[in-house]
Amino acid sequence: MEKRVLFRSGWLPWLLIAPQMAVILVFFFWPASQAILQSLQAEDAFGTSVTFVGLENFKTLFGDPAYVESFKVTAIFSVLVAGIGIALSLMLAIFADRMMRGALVYKTFLIIPYAVAPAIAGVLWVFMFSPSIGVVSYFLRHLGFDWNHLLNSNHALTLIVVAAVWKQISYNFLFFLAGLQSIPKALIEAAAIDGAGPLRRFFTIQFPLLSPTTFFLLVINVVYAFFDTFAIVHATTEGGPGRDTAILVYKVWHDGFKALDLGGSAAQSVVLMAIVVALTVIQFRYVEKKVQY
Amino acid sequence: MSAISFRNVIKRYGKGAKTNQVIHGVSAEIEAGEFVVIVGPSGCGKSTLLRMVAGLEEISAGEIAIGNRVVNNIEPAQRDIAMVFQNYALYPHMSVFQNMAYGLKIAKVPVDEIKARVDKAARILELGHLLERKPRELSGGQRQRVAMGRAIVRQPLVFLFDEPLSNLDAKLRAQTRLEIQKLHRELGITSLFVTHDQVEAMTLAQRIIVMNAGVMDQFGTPEEVYARPATTFVAGFIGSPPMNLLKHAPGVRPGTILGIRPEHLMLDTDGWTVQVEYVELLGAERLIYGRVGDEQLVVRADESQPAPVAGDTVKIGARQDKLHWFDAGSGKRAA
Amino acid sequence: MSAISFRNVIKRYGKGAKTNQVIHGVSAEIEAGEFVVIVGPSGCGKSTLLRMVAGLEEISAGEIAIGNRVVNNIEPAQRDIAMVFQNYALYPHMSVFQNMAYGLKIAKVPVDEIKARVDKAARILELGHLLERKPRELSGGQRQRVAMGRAIVRQPLVFLFDEPLSNLDAKLRAQTRLEIQKLHRELGITSLFVTHDQVEAMTLAQRIIVMNAGVMDQFGTPEEVYARPATTFVAGFIGSPPMNLLKHAPGVRPGTILGIRPEHLMLDTDGWTVQVEYVELLGAERLIYGRVGDEQLVVRADESQPAPVAGDTVKIGARQDKLHWFDAGSGKRAA
Amino acid sequence: QTEIQWWHSMSGPLGEWVNDLAKQYNASQKDYKVVPTYKGQYDESMTAAIAAFRAGNAPDILQVFEVGTATMMASKTAIKPVGEVMSAGGAKFDPSVYVPAVAGYYTAPNGQMLSFPFNSSTTIFYYNKDAFKAAGLDPEKAPTTWPEVIAAADKLKASGHKCPFTTSWMSWTQLESFSAWHNTLYATQNNGFGGTAARLAFNSPLHVKHFENLAKMAKDGTFVYKGRNNTPDAAFPSGECAMMTGSSGLYARVAKDAKFKYGISTLPVYPDVKGAPQNTVIGGASLWVMSGKPADHYKGVASFFTFLSDTKVQSDSHKRTGYLPITTAAFKLTEASGFYKDNPGTDVAVTQMIRKTTDKSRGIRLGNFVQIRTIIDEETEQIWNGKKTPKEALDAAVKRGDEQLERFQKANKS
Amino acid sequence: MVERRPGLDILSHVVLLLGIAIVAFPIYLAFVASTHTREEILRVPMPIVPGSHMIENYTSALMGADTQGARVVVGRMMWISLVTALVISIGKIAISLLSAFAIVYFRFPFKKIVFWMIFVTLMLPVEVRILPTYKVLADLNMLNTYAGLTVPLIASATATFLFRQFFLSVPDELVEAARIDGAGPMRFFKDILVPLSQTSIAALFVIQFIYGWNQYLWPLLATTSEDMYPVVIGIKRMIASGDAAVDWNLVMATAILALVPPAIVVVLMQRWFVKGLVDTEK
Ligand SMILES: Nc1ncnc2c1ncn2[C@@H]1O[C@H](COP(=O)(O)OP(=O)(O)OP(=O)(O)O)[C@@H](O)[C@H]1O
Numbered sequence A: 001m002e003k004r005v006l007f008r009s010g011w012l013p014w015l016l017i018a019p020q021m022a023v024i025l026v027f028f029f030w031p032a033s034q035a036i037l038q039s040l041q042a043e044d045a046f047g048t049s050v051t052f053v054g055l056e057n058f059k060t061l062f063g064d065p066a067y068v069e070s071f072k073v074t075a076i077f078s079v080l081v082a083g084i085g086i087a088l089s090l091m092l093a094i095f096a097d098r099m100m101r102g103a104l105v106y107k108t109f110l111i112i113p114y115a116v117a118p119a120i121a122g123v124l125w126v127f128m129f130s131p132s133i134g135v136v137s138y139f140l141r142h143l144g145f146d147w148n149h150l151l152n153s154n155h156a157l158t159l160i161v162v163a164a165v166w167k168q169i170s171y172n173f174l175f176f177l178a179g180l181q182s183i184p185k186a187l188i189e190a191a192a193i194d195g196a197g198p199l200r201r202f203f204t205i206q207f208p209l210l211s212p213t214t215f216f217l218l219v220i221n222v223v224y225a226f227f228d229t230f231a232i233v234h235a236t237t238e239g240g241p242g243r244d245t246a247i248l249v250y251k252v253w254h255d256g257f258k259a260l261d262l263g264g265s266a267a268q269s270v271v272l273m274a275i276v277v278a279l280t281v282i283q284f285r286y287v288e289k290k291v292q293y
Numbered sequence B, C: 001m002s003a004i005s006f007r008n009v010i011k012r013y014g015k016g017a018k019t020n021q022v023i024h025g026v027s028a029e030i031e032a033g034e035f036v037v038i039v040g041p042s043g044c045g046k047s048t049l050l051r052m053v054a055g056l057e058e059i060s061a062g063e064i065a066i067g068n069r070v071v072n073n074i075e076p077a078q079r080d081i082a083m084v085f086q087n088y089a090l091y092p093h094m095s096v097f098q099n100m101a102y103g104l105k106i107a108k109v110p111v112d113e114i115k116a117r118v119d120k121a122a123r124i125l126e127l128g129h130l131l132e133r134k135p136r137e138l139s140g141g142q143r144q145r146v147a148m149g150r151a152i153v154r155q156p157l158v159f160l161f162d163e164p165l166s167n168l169d170a171k172l173r174a175q176t177r178l179e180i181q182k183l184h185r186e187l188g189i190t191s192l193f194v195t196h197d198q199v200e201a202m203t204l205a206q207r208i209i210v211m212n213a214g215v216m217d218q219f220g221t222p223e224e225v226y227a228r229p230a231t232t233f234v235a236g237f238i239g240s241p242p243m244n245l246l247k248h249a250p251g252v253r254p255g256t257i258l259g260i261r262p263e264h265l266m267l268d269t270d271g272w273t274v275q276v277e278y279v280e281l282l283g284a285e286r287l288i289y290g291r292v293g294d295e296q297l298v299v300r301a302d303e304s305q306p307a308p309v310a311g312d313t314v315k316i317g318a319r320q321d322k323l324h325w326f327d328a329g330s331g332k333r334a335a
Numbered sequence D: 001q002t003e004i005q006w007w008h009s010m011s012g013p014l015g016e017w018v019n020d021l022a023k024q025y026n027a028s029q030k031d032y033k034v035v036p037t038y039k040g041q042y043d044e045s046m047t048a049a050i051a052a053f054r055a056g057n058a059p060d061i062l063q064v065f066e067v068g069t070a071t072m073m074a075s076k077t078a079i080k081p082v083g084e085v086m087s088a089g090g091a092k093f094d095p096s097v098y099v100p101a102v103a104g105y106y107t108a109p110n111g112q113m114l115s116f117p118f119n120s121s122t123t124i125f126y127y128n129k130d131a132f133k134a135a136g137l138d139p140e141k142a143p144t145t146w147p148e149v150i151a152a153a154d155k156l157k158a159s160g161h162k163c164p165f166t167t168s169w170m171s172w173t174q175l176e177s178f179s180a181w182h183n184t185l186y187a188t189q190n191n192g193f194g195g196t197a198a199r200l201a202f203n204s205p206l207h208v209k210h211f212e213n214l215a216k217m218a219k220d221g222t223f224v225y226k227g228r229n230n231t232p233d234a235a236f237p238s239g240e241c242a243m244m245t246g247s248s249g250l251y252a253r254v255a256k257d258a259k260f261k262y263g264i265s266t267l268p269v270y271p272d273v274k275g276a277p278q279n280t281v282i283g284g285a286s287l288w289v290m291s292g293k294p295a296d297h298y299k300g301v302a303s304f305f306t307f308l309s310d311t312k313v314q315s316d317s318h319k320r321t322g323y324l325p326i327t328t329a330a331f332k333l334t335e336a337s338g339f340y341k342d343n344p345g346t347d348v349a350v351t352q353m354i355r356k357t358t359d360k361s362r363g364i365r366l367g368n369f370v371q372i373r374t375i376i377d378e379e380t381e382q383i384w385n386g387k388k389t390p391k392e393a394l395d396a397a398v399k400r401g402d403e404q405l406e407r408f409q410k411a412n413k414s
Numbered sequence E: 001m002v003e004r005r006p007g008l009d010i011l012s013h014v015v016l017l018l019g020i021a022i023v024a025f026p027i028y029l030a031f032v033a034s035t036h037t038r039e040e041i042l043r044v045p046m047p048i049v050p051g052s053h054m055i056e057n058y059t060s061a062l063m064g065a066d067t068q069g070a071r072v073v074v075g076r077m078m079w080i081s082l083v084t085a086l087v088i089s090i091g092k093i094a095i096s097l098l099s100a101f102a103i104v105y106f107r108f109p110f111k112k113i114v115f116w117m118i119f120v121t122l123m124l125p126v127e128v129r130i131l132p133t134y135k136v137l138a139d140l141n142m143l144n145t146y147a148g149l150t151v152p153l154i155a156s157a158t159a160t161f162l163f164r165q166f167f168l169s170v171p172d173e174l175v176e177a178a179r180i181d182g183a184g185p186m187r188f189f190k191d192i193l194v195p196l197s198q199t200s201i202a203a204l205f206v207i208q209f210i211y212g213w214n215q216y217l218w219p220l221l222a223t224t225s226e227d228m229y230p231v232v233i234g235i236k237r238m239i240a241s242g243d244a245a246v247d248w249n250l251v252m253a254t255a256i257l258a259l260v261p262p263a264i265v266v267v268l269m270q271r272w273f274v275k276g277l278v279d280t281e282k
């Protein structure tokens, strides 16, 4: 996509991109290349003894069942977070879109979680579900449901999924609402005249027309589930029980920060970067030929 | 039996103090198979009237019947109507075929029949080669035809059109007008067509409803509306250039308004003294814009008449059998 | 001295293998103060031509001069032109006043003078009371006038218009047309106006350039273009309904095409036998659509003539002094 | 005035304590100013300091938990042994004044003491006397053996108690201290004191038997797993759990929060194991001095450490926090003040520690220890939720832990 | 909506109210907890209606409670958070506007390379390269500075991406009109493009403000001095010592306080937020 008429100037565009280039070169490319370099080395925590080991770290990584497992967990987790988050917020948006009165009040309440820091969201949820003082776990127990995310993997996964979805629901909701409101009203009316009821209209008209929004949110949510949920996992399950909630970013952090295995951690970073760059490229491909209406 | 009956229909928007009445008791009977055009300036309530027929707006008071069924409380889908929207409202993610088939699919029409009906409509509208395209791959005129096709395949009791031509350019508009006429001749389905363009109204309608600020000023054939406008509003709205309406010209009694169409005025040796302001050439004829006293006047003259130029003073005579008289107070036709 | 000269202007888009030549050597001289309309179907290169004058597109070959200056390598701002765009291209965040003043502000015109010039333009265009509004608070017609106002205040050597009326509805379009004419009379600035609407072209132009697929088919006054179209393309393009072009009708020699305008045909006792297909009533006159042999034919008749109805067979005669002959191969006028 | 940067991980009341120490010291002289900064939990502050060191920006003093000891020791050029600091600063330093189990832990194989002992803790046993009474148990008689603990737990359970027993710090209490207490090796090479070739050994029959008992308790509902690290701490003072093994550093909170009568006792033991009970291992943290600082900084550090070694300061800290008195003199002073009499149970930790250590009980000092503890948490959780048998889990933990040790050995070869 | 179905309307309200109940519950609970004493909260189950200690809890949270270890002075931390969030949002918007302008409106050599260099950074968070980034920061002597807290977080292309999408949707005719009016590139940028981008700028401001305000891991590294700690770190460190010793009432009071500025930003700007994003995103 390009503009019909472009400005011509030898130096101005360079001047304009200079600040951004400076920032990303210094704080992105340089550190990223360091990370790549580090992923090819074995070193002690303090960096006082460094040896080049080639792809050794990667070999260890992919040979490590824990890492492969972490991939699996991350995949399940991301699918759940993106899927449930998108579905729930879409549902809320659909109903909010129907409302003419009270919509603002609903909207305002629904978007507040967006303002909560993930680190604090984790605190809130652990506070609610803590086996000793959590209100929710107390009531669950009372209902005869023995909540124990410390030992039950499903509970643990549920907990981080719920917390992560909760944190992201507002963001999705806002986008869906806007997307729904930008669908021309006449289309809905045409469908109504064609005999489609609300449900049918949703599935055959609104949802397909939301697909650019949905796709955009899908990418955003996957990236969110990959990275921004770290603080939630850190605060709630710490990857347990076992390694059943140790998602990739938690593992990077754990191996690098807690365990001080810098080479291994750097190798994991490199893998993550590759995944995200791939996602970025896909996103661009799609955006460039997005559906127009 | 009428195909559509309006019985003292009233429409109010808003509630309580914010109520805004936009339709003030419209009554009309539209015969089966008739092509009726609702015309009027922007905001006069044309779309509102149409949308009440479609069931997209509630009816505040009065009744609307389609066939012999009062539809006030019937859902749009059950009214047996089809509608063509101003922006066509094609489903952007569906192919032309799917767009046309959508209503039938919902109505659970068998696949074979859907195909047959869509193919037939596509043939009529010359859309056959476009069936697999998406709306965005079509030109404006083609989209228009698809919108019409979507209405046709439904074989409804009534067609509703809300300014379906206003997004087309002049040439395409004229052409599509002809197509709609042809279609109506072929299918014979009762049609209600909204437009604010009087040329469109005149060329398309069997009967015209002229709306003026929520009130139906006249309901008649194009000839009637053109030849015997019921109010000064109708007189001024229909015809291009519109009828000259004069209050102070020599020979007009106070309290009355004289209407005379441009084509019924001519350069003469006697008559009103007119200051020519400019002259417009329209292919085969010319329009002479001038002033009689403080009032504007337009004369339509053909090639055979002499051509004055801006600045000339000429004498203009009127055909005495073509004068219209209105009451200045009510605006109603006096004679 | 010409105000604008095209000297064998050629335009190619794209590079290398993808090159696409869209203007094939246009030469024309436009006189100072003239109002010239470029007309032609979509994609024929009208906008491209105009944008080369504006400096928004590079000129691939040939020369364009404004006044006596070749402008091929001069920035738009230095060309002393003003342009009115199809979508008006008003700056949405600026008030009407700021929109009009922007160019002057950049040119460092003193504040007082800016105010005076904008006020004057606003008076001419009756925008006085709208100066503080934002574009989105204006109707289509008002936006149009602002776009024009922005051009006027610049007091340029040349006005360029790229389909400035096509976003207006029919009524407003007619009205704005008159305003543009009035303006041109008052200011006398050389104007180049692009449209694909031949009615617009005919009513506005002092001279018309008819473009056909990147080639200038004819350059002449409306009367010339209408009365002596240079090609069958021009003949079919100008006039509404367009000139009838007949190849096989009785009396037409093979290898030639006979052109005859609808208004030069009449119901007669003798002439072609025409099958009437339908009749369209247009206020003061009617159009009779029919068929002679395998060819379509339109006749324009006024109220005074008898009115056939669809299905009738009638005899149609032509005014022999109004026949146009073209060469069937080249499409060029033969006589 | 020279500023001495001190990064720590003491939050809550302990953070207050650290700040008070600095304030007290700063007020006591004019040449140096100690600036304590909270840098997150133990692991966070250590990473932060390592990152800072690599960037040439390390603090002067860093508080490192015992689990990081091997890592710190291995990085010889990054740290300055505390003895060197003291002598460079002209202060006298005598390692022999420290409680042996403490001093021994922070001393390199060559006998050089590398870090300055600061807040050492050990594992002890807490129980709820009110709950004991309600269950018909003698509140004044603490269970001291595992069979007794199991029996008491059953009674508590029968009386309707929801959480008879739990533990904090799974690896520290149930494997590390457990091994030393039973004079059994946790890892070869004298639990890593002998060098980086150490390999894990906590899947011995004794360990397996112990975890089988715990697994059975978990199944019966008499042992309730409450999470990793010190998360379970809350369950005791709140009254939720009746018995708990945890850090002596928890004492202050228990004293403050418990709304019931509680007792403190030694870590339970298997009476049939020869040589048991021996001694428990230390936890908590010590202060490391980072290398590459200007000489006057070291002088300041030495002066500050001298201040911290003061017997009065030591004793006050011990009483305030529940951490061990790390010099024998401080212990004596505290004892003389009658503190232990007034606060029964506060001496348990000390008595557990002030014993002559054996090669098997001096402590655990392993590379990648943080990871190993995480592995142990991960694997033992599989026991409590029934996915693995104790033997399977411990074997797996040993196997995975050994991989970590090999890695550490490789990385720190040169 | 098209049809009148009271049933459906009621269902909508019910679903939305239920949604709000669930979505707002954690925050409500935090608020409730911030109005009780510590003991009341630790009692199981904790009360679920607000208590009577709100004022004292918030006062001690704001003043830096005595019961806390290292004094957690919320006021100072909120200030740091605010400055950080503002610098990140404003800085990012500023540099992104410029670079998106260059990318969309200019032709220059190596544009494609520059384009991809900028856009690979689109979704890569600082977390995956945090240690090397830290080293760069230390080498540049930027630890404990606002610059250190913010600039590395500015090094991503999210804003550039959104501006690019928006600029592409600006009609070509506007540039052309401006050029004919005599505006050069910078003039066009300043007079036309930036004012037109208002809604996008507002949307990005919201996103970046929240992003900046909510940072945790990076400030933990980039600051070594307690008076440069943002509020999120403050809250985390109040609960660092396991949940028995935690003054949950104060933690929750602080959490609610920390929530107020970003919540205000989101709620006040929600209209532009959505508009700005939708105008460009689709
Ligand atoms: N949903 C609504 N709420 C309130 N007022 C409305 C609503 N829809 C239309 N109106 C008002 O009702 C009047 C009639 O509107 P309507 O759309 O029927 O006009 P119209 O004749 O179709 O005009 P146009 O030619 O511009 O489409 C107008 O004054 C309009 O402002």
Ligand SMILES: Nc1ncnc2c1ncn2[C@@H]1O[C@H](COP(=O)(O)OP(=O)(O)OP(=O)(O)O)[C@@H](O)[C@H]1O
Residues within 6 Å of the ligand: A004, C013, C014, C020, C022, C040, C041, C042, C043, C044, C045, C046, C047, C048, C049, C196
């Ligand atoms: N930027 C461009 N790059 C490549 N081809 C172009 C470009 N702009 C126009 N063209 C092509 O040049 C030809 C002439 O286009 P132009 O816009 O001048 O037509 P036009 O007569 O103005 O048509 P319309 O009435 O639809 O505006 C068309 O075939 C068009 O596809």
Ligand SMILES: O=P(O)(O)OC[C@H](O)CO
Residues within 6 Å of the ligand: D065, D066, D067, D120, D121, D122, D169, D172, D230, D247, D248, D249, D283, D284, D285
């Ligand atoms: O809680 P502390 O300070 O006694 O420390 C516990 C030990 O570090 C456990 O390894």
Ligand SMILES: [Mg+2]
Residues within 6 Å of the ligand: B046, B047, B048
């Ligand atoms: Mg309407």
Ligand SMILES: [Mg+2]
Residues within 6 Å of the ligand: C046, C047, C048
């Ligand atoms: Mg064009």
